[in-house]
Amino acid sequence: MSNIFTDFAASLRGGTPAYAAFIGLPDPLITEGLLRDGFDTAVIDMQHGLHTTQSVIQAIGAGAAAGKPVFVRPPVGDFAFASRALDAGAVGIVAPMINTIDDARRLAAYTKYPPLGERSWGPYRATGLTGLQMGDYLKAANDITMTLAMVETREALDILDDILSVPGIDGVFVGPSDLSIALSNGAHVDQFHPDVDAALTHVAQRARAHGKIASCFSMTGARAAEMIGRGYHMSSIATDQVLLRNAAKAEIAAARGAHKPGAAKSY
Numbered sequence: 001m002s003n004i005f006t007d008f009a010a011s012l013r014g015g016t017p018a019y020a021a022f023i024g025l026p027d028p029l030i031t032e033g034l035l036r037d038g039f040d041t042a043v044i045d046m047q048h049g050l051h052t053t054q055s056v057i058q059a060i061g062a063g064a065a066a067g068k069p070v071f072v073r074p075p076v077g078d079f080a081f082a083s084r085a086l087d088a089g090a091v092g093i094v095a096p097m098i099n100t101i102d103d104a105r106r107l108a109a110y111t112k113y114p115p116l117g118e119r120s121w122g123p124y125r126a127t128g129l130t131g132l133q134m135g136d137y138l139k140a141a142n143d144i145t146m147t148l149a150m151v152e153t154r155e156a157l158d159i160l161d162d163i164l165s166v167p168g169i170d171g172v173f174v175g176p177s178d179l180s181i182a183l184s185n186g187a188h189v190d191q192f193h194p195d196v197d198a199a200l201t202h203v204a205q206r207a208r209a210h211g212k213i214a215s216c217f218s219m220t221g222a223r224a225a226e227m228i229g230r231g232y233h234m235s236s237i238a239t240d241q242v243l244l245r246n247a248a249k250a251e252i253a254a255a256r257g258a259h260k261p262g263a264a265k266s267y
């Protein structure tokens with residue numbers, strides 16, 4: 001059995017770059033629409049987004065309707081929900097604030113079957129989406145799902161190699177906003193700060209050295225492409241709300257500008 005849900009992890013590991021939508025709005029049509037419009041995958045955000053258990057399950061289905069697998073970001077420390085999201089068919093987990101080796105080991109334990117972890121059996125939706133029979137899913141699951149530890153604090157950066165060495169951790173996902181707050185000791189939030197920039201380069205290099213997946217959040221498409229150029233396998237781009245509000249602001253400004261005497265036409 002081979003399809004986008006069984007093959008996406010291999011494609012990412014094999015070097016096909018992926019751009020992810022970052023989805024906080026709980027209506028499944030947002031996920032389906034953005035995936036149909038060209039994103040390769042999405043991160044369904046339960047940490048800061050408005051998602052609930054029900055809407056995460058619907059968003060995974062909406063991804064499937066668009067023919068794309070999606071990741072889920074559970075709330076901080078909610079490893080039990082990480083297991084449930086995989087059972088519900090998420091292709092991977094983006095786990096926030098993995099700051100200690102214990103965090104990384106617990107994350108791996110909840111998301112990987114033995115011998116890597118202790119994930120409990122019940123992938124009823126995941127078998128449906130992948131088309132794998134139960135025994136085949138058990139054999140494949142640890143490879144076809146991705147457990148990504150978010151690196152977004154000084155503590156995580158300090159033990160990056162140890163996190164990357166934990167069996168069952170498939171890679172890392174850098175959160176540049178939290179990282180900027182941590183590195184400045186709360187002085188600012190600035191994804192483009194030179195300290196964050198240097199850390200982003202370092203994390204990509206270390207993940208690659210460990211043969212693991214490097215991924216990150218970027219605020220713009222141009223920045224995401226730059227991150228792929230620096231060795232990242234995957235970058236998300238903005239958020240659904242940012243994309244919507246930017247488009248709204250641009251269009252309303254163009255409309256209002258058109259009423260001003262002598263204003264240039266926008267098209």
Ligand code: 3PY
Nearest residue numbers: 175176177178179217
């Ligand atoms: C961060 O930048 O801190 C993130 O978690 C990205 O959403």
Ligand code: MG
Nearest residue numbers: 096152175178
């Ligand atoms: Mg964060």
